[in-house]
Amino acid sequence: MSGNGRKLKFHIFRFDPQQPGDKPRMQTYEVEEAPGMTIFIALNDIRAKHDTSLQFDFVCRAGICGSCGMVINGRPTLACRTLTSKFPNGEISLLPLPAFELIGDLSVNTGKFMRIMTERIEGWIHANGEKVNLDSLEERMDPDRADEIYELDRCVECGCCVSACATKRMRDEFLSAVGFMKIARFEMDPRDKRTDREYYNILGNDQGVFGCMTLLGCEDTCPKDLPHQNRIAYLRRKMLGAARKVAASAPARIGSP
Ligand code: FES
16 A cells, blocks of 8 residues: 655646636646545645646546546546556656547536537437326336446446547547447437437437447546447447348339349
8 A cells, every 4th residue: 555655746737728828738746645545635735735726627536426537647537536556656647638628727628528419319218209297106117127227327427438539539520439328328228219210310420330440448448347349339230220221211213223
């Protein structure tokens, strides 16, 4: 266990886009390590003792809210779940998550991305006009199916998978693993009455599942160990089936055999 009072060196990205004339730079701070110290605790220490202007996000400090995602020694992950003892040489670099709008220093606007993504995939139950009777008992669901949905619902929308995705760097509109995980969650929910064809209209293109190059960045970095590649492969197969049905139902072209 750490706590030997070693000195940690933090190299932290600093830039405030709101400040006219400010330029991106790396700034170094020294912190005395404490037992069980996380990156989040160290950042609070730096802000309290060295620099009150340092910007970074957190809410829950327990890996639940997804606010504290950042790139730690080159890897997107959660600051509140990362122990400083993981870094034997005591040198730690911190950068904001790429692929999101920078608010300042280590703080990015993941909320804007998540909102646009949720609207695009219509990330809510589509009951096809069935009115909900508030006096009725809750609809029953097979417990195994409920467990499967809950497994995918563990996504905390931290944005680590988006930042680790090379396809997203090349295709700005790429839905990304977090979007696919949400779709997979609704596709599996028996209360959602959307057809494969309706999902195909959202997913069946290069900005959707067919654009994924299977580089596994999402799978490697997800702090919740969600089965991204398994779900993406499932959706891709489903969407191929939907594409075949669309093609079969299209009227034959004049001159085609
Ligand atoms: S502060 Fe909530 S996940 Fe880290």
